[in-house]
Amino acid sequence: MGKKVFITGGTGLIGQGLQQAFVAQGWRGSVLTRSLSHSGKKILPQLQAVEGDITEKNWFKQLAGHDVLIHLAGFPLFDKRWSVATKAMIRDSRVTGTKNLVTAIKALAKDQRPKRIISASAVGYYGILVGDQPLDESALPGDDFLAQVAVDWEKEAEEFQSYVDHVTIFRIGVVLSLAGGMLARVIPIFRSALGGKLGTGKQWISWIHADDVIQFMSQAALSHQWPAGLYNLTAPNPVTNAEFTKVLGHLIKRPTVLAIPKVILQNILGEGSRYVLTGQRVIPAKLIQSGATFYFPKIDVALQDLLRKS
Numbered sequence: 491m492g493k494k495v496f497i498t499g500g501t502g503l504i505g506q507g508l509q510q511a512f513v514a515q516g517w518r519g520s521v522l523t524r525s526l527s528h529s530g531k532k533i534l535p536q537l538q539a540v541e542g543d544i545t546e547k548n549w550f551k552q553l554a555g556h557d558v559l560i561h562l563a564g565f566p567l568f569d570k571r572w573s574v575a576t577k578a579m580i581r582d583s584r585v586t587g588t589k590n591l592v593t594a595i596k597a598l599a600k601d602q603r604p605k606r607i608i609s610a611s612a613v614g615y616y617g618i619l620v621g622d623q624p625l626d627e628s629a630l631p632g633d634d635f636l637a638q639v640a641v642d643w644e645k646e647a648e649e650f651q652s653y654v655d656h657v658t659i660f661r662i663g664v665v666l667s668l669a670g671g672m673l674a675r676v677i678p679i680f681r682s683a684l685g686g687k688l689g690t691g692k693q694w695i696s697w698i699h700a701d702d703v704i705q706f707m708s709q710a711a712l713s714h715q716w717p718a719g720l721y722n723l724t725a726p727n728p729v730t731n732a733e734f735t736k737v738l739g740h741l742i743k744r745p746t747v748l749a750i751p752k753v754i755l756q757n758i759l760g761e762g763s764r765y766v767l768t769g770q771r772v773i774p775a776k777l778i779q780s781g782a783t784f785y786f787p788k789i790d791v792a793l794q795d796l797l798r799k800s
Contacts, residue, residue, distance in 0.1 A: 498561050561588065615641065699725065
């Protein structure tokens with residue numbers, strides 16, 4: 491029997507790319523989805539759809555017999571204006587969901603547990619920061635809402651190490667892709683000549699091309715040379731929002747003189763606007779030190795590649 495992967499959050503932007511990568515390697519396995527009717531078409535036919543919510547436990551036995559677990563599930567941060575209920579879903583989907591997975595793996599017989607686990611976190615771990623200080627994996631966490639979510643999320647993920655020998659945690663930056671996420675949303679705005687920097691434009695964007703996310707997550711799952719541990723998963727050259735805006739406007743040949751005022755973002759996103767108007771200058775120090783090769787280390791090359799596919 492061939493190797494099997496289990497993916498939570500597998501119908502999202504990163505998850506769909508990983509489905510393709512593993513199937514191309516001849517793997518089979520399962521994808522957890524909250525709704526078969528809504529997500530079925532996003533799951534490749536070579537993989538089994540498992541219906542269940544990450545915050546519930548009725549699907550746990552389906553984990554048995556998979557060689558690799560990739561845990562990506564998390565309620566989207568900016569799909570709607572933040573409320574008490576929205577913040578609870580953001581937290582529960584990450585912290586409670588990961589805690590549930592630990593419980594599920596603990597309950598499995600040792601020979602039925604995955605041999606490797608790759609678990610997502612986020613660069614929001616470092617908090618809302620003002621300034622240009624580069625942040626590597628040793629930097630201290632912030633004290634705002636998303637930072638605390640990431641701290642607790644990682645704390646639960648570290649518990650995987652009690653039951654599985656090889657665990658990798660990735661603090662993921664802003665993933666650039668045409669399939670979803672920030673870039674897919676802003677390109678139509680820029681093409682209508684309404685694009686511009688957000689607020690002052692001085693906030694850092696710790697971005698990464700989706701292909702590099704897939705590359706390094708696949709290596710963590712498949713390579714015998716991959717060292718377990720915690721990694722920043724961002725490109726080695728973060729940019730400010732103003733720099734990102736300038737490069738994107740130049741590539742699509744549209745003016746970017748407009749700026750979206752802070753008050754408008756506050757009206758749309760509420761408290762969540764704080765995280766759009768601030769950022770972190772995150773450096774993937776461990777990947778750089780390991781000699782890792784990025785497909786897209788610089789923003790202009792990354793955006794050129796993505797726009798070529800649009």
